[in-house]
Amino acid sequence: MRPSERLSLNQITTNRWSVAEAAEGCARAGIGAIGLWRDKVAEAGGAEAAARAVRRAGVTISSLCRGGFFTAPGALEDNRRAIAEAAALGTDLLVLVCGGLPEGSRDLPGARAMVRDGIAAVLDDAAAAGVRLGIEPLHPMFCADRSVIATLGEANRLAERFPPERVGVVVDAYHVWWDPCVEEEIARARVFAFHVDDWVLPLPAGALLGRGLPGEGCADLARLHRAVSAAGYTGPIEVEVLNQRVWDLAGDEVLARLRAGVDGDLGEPVRA
Secondary structure: OOHHHHEEEEHHHHOOOOHHHHHHHHHHHOOOEEEEEHHHHHHOOOHHHHHHHHHHOOOEEEEEEEEEOOOOOOHHHHHHHHHHHHHHHOOOEEEEEOEOOOOOOOOHHHHHHHHHHHHHHHHHHHHHHOOEEEEOOOOHHHOOOOEOOOOHHHHHHHHOOOOOOOEEEEEEHHHHOOOOOHHHHHHOOOEEEEEEOEEOOOOOOOOOOOEEOOOOOOOOHHHHHHHHHHOOOOOOEEEOOOOHHHHOOOHHHHHHHHHHHHHHHOOOOOOO
C-alpha cells in the first residue's frame, strides 16, 4: 500500500477552503479522509452541518483539532465542548495541544501538573462520548506559549497515566524529527495519529507558520514512517502544513503536491 492510499488532509493545509470545499477537494484528489479544525467547523454552521458536508463528498473525518490549552481560563468547559463536537462529527480522535505557561507565570512544573489534571478532569466525558484524546507534543520553542509538553517521551509518560484505549499521542514530524530518542519513544508509544510536515529553512518569525509540504525540508520523514509502522500504527497519514506560502497556492495544487510528496518522501510502500 502506498502512503498516499492512507492520506488524510489536515484542513489547515488548505486554510482558505471551507469544510465543504476541502472535503470536495479531497474527493477530487482521491484523498479519503480529512482532519477538521474547530474554527472551520463553527464557520460551517456547527458539527452536524460540517459532518453532512464531509459525508456528501464521500470523505471520512480522521480527527478534530484542537482541544487542550489546559493552562488557560475556562479550559475544562472548552475541552468538554470539543469532545462533544468530535462525537457529533463522527470522529473518535480529539488532538490536544496542551497549553503553554499561564499568563505571568514561570512555574513550568505547575503548568505541566495543570495539563495532567485537566486531562483527568475530562477523561470521563471523553469516554462517554467514545472520543480518544491524542496528546501532541510540540517543539520546545513553543513551550512558553503553546505546549509545556515538549517531547514525545514526556507525552508518553503523561499518556501512560491514563487508560490506553482513551489517551495516546500524536506523532507530528515537525515537532519530533530532531529528537535523538524519537525512535525509542515511538516504539513504546500509543500512537493515535501520525502527522506529516517538513522542517523548512529559513524559519519565519515565530516559526509557527514554518512547516513545509513533505519532501521540501530536512526532516527524515521516511525514518519516522518506518518507526510508526513498526510500532503498529496503520491509521491515516495526516498532512498538516501551516505556511502562508502554501496557503497562497490553489488548493488543488496543494493536494497534488502533498500526494506526490508523501509517496516520494515516506519511503517504500507498507504492506496492507
